[in-house]
Amino acid sequence: MNEARCYSLAAAAAAVFTALIFVRAAWHKLRDLESFADLLADYRVVPERATGAVSRGVAAAEVAVIAALLVPGLQRIGAALATAMLLLYAAAMTVNIVRGRRQLDCGCGGAPQRLGWSLVARNLVLTAVAALALHRSPTGLSTGEAAIAVASALPLWIGFLLVEQLLANASRMRGAALEASS
Numbered sequence: 720m721n722e723a724r725c726y727s728l729a730a731a732a733a734a735v736f737t738a739l740i741f742v743r744a745a746w747h748k749l750r751d752l753e754s755f756a757d758l759l760a761d762y763r764v765v766p767e768r769a770t771g772a773v774s775r776g777v778a779a780a781e782v783a784v785i786a787a788l789l790v791p792g793l794q795r796i797g798a799a800l801a802t803a804m805l806l807l808y809a810a811a812m813t814v815n816i817v818r819g820r821r822q823l824d825c826g827c828g829g830a831p832q833r834l835g836w837s838l839v840a841r842n843l844v845l846t847a848v849a850a851l852a853l854h855r856s857p858t859g860l861s862t863g864e865a866a867i868a869v870a871s872a873l874p875l876w877i878g879f880l881l882v883e884q885l886l887a888n889a890s891r892m893r894g895a896a897l898e899a900s901s
Contacts, residue, residue, distance in 0.1 A: 731868035747828030830887035
């Protein structure tokens with residue numbers, strides 16, 4: 720297998736991994752749009768009167784990312800949108816951390832996590848993965864190569880979920896320790 724083919728497989732795996740990240744995030748938001756709108760309002764990055772519309776727009780954009788990443792020929796659009804959204808999420812977290820508002824939940828869709836630099840770093844890593852899918856469109860893969868890409872993305876996603884849970888547990892333990900010491 721030549722280098723270009725390997726890169727196409729990596730881009731396809733990155734697209735599947737990114738789609739899985741966005742499936743989880745979109746599911747979290749769509750399950751309870753009202754709670755997500757409240758969470759968005761807590762971030763104080765959009766005017767309060769616009770939080771309902773923006774929260775629906777964010778959920779719709781996440782669904783669009785998923786669809787575009789999985790439809791042949793649209794992966795670059797999906798990857799570009801995913802990259803932009805992940806950077807916006809990192810920026811919103813950064814703004815609130817700098818404001819001293821670390822008590823906010825990230826709203827990422829997994830285990831509740833308070834804002835911190837590790838979440839910003841995580842989003843930047845996820846942005847880099849999404850950007851991998853942006854540079855080369857994984858179209859033209861054989862069925863076997865597509866299966867390899869999916870098979871590669873699934874363990875990465877499971878690893879991501881495990882690390883995210885560990886970070887959430889560590890955050891909860893720090894919070895409990897702070898409460899116990901006060």
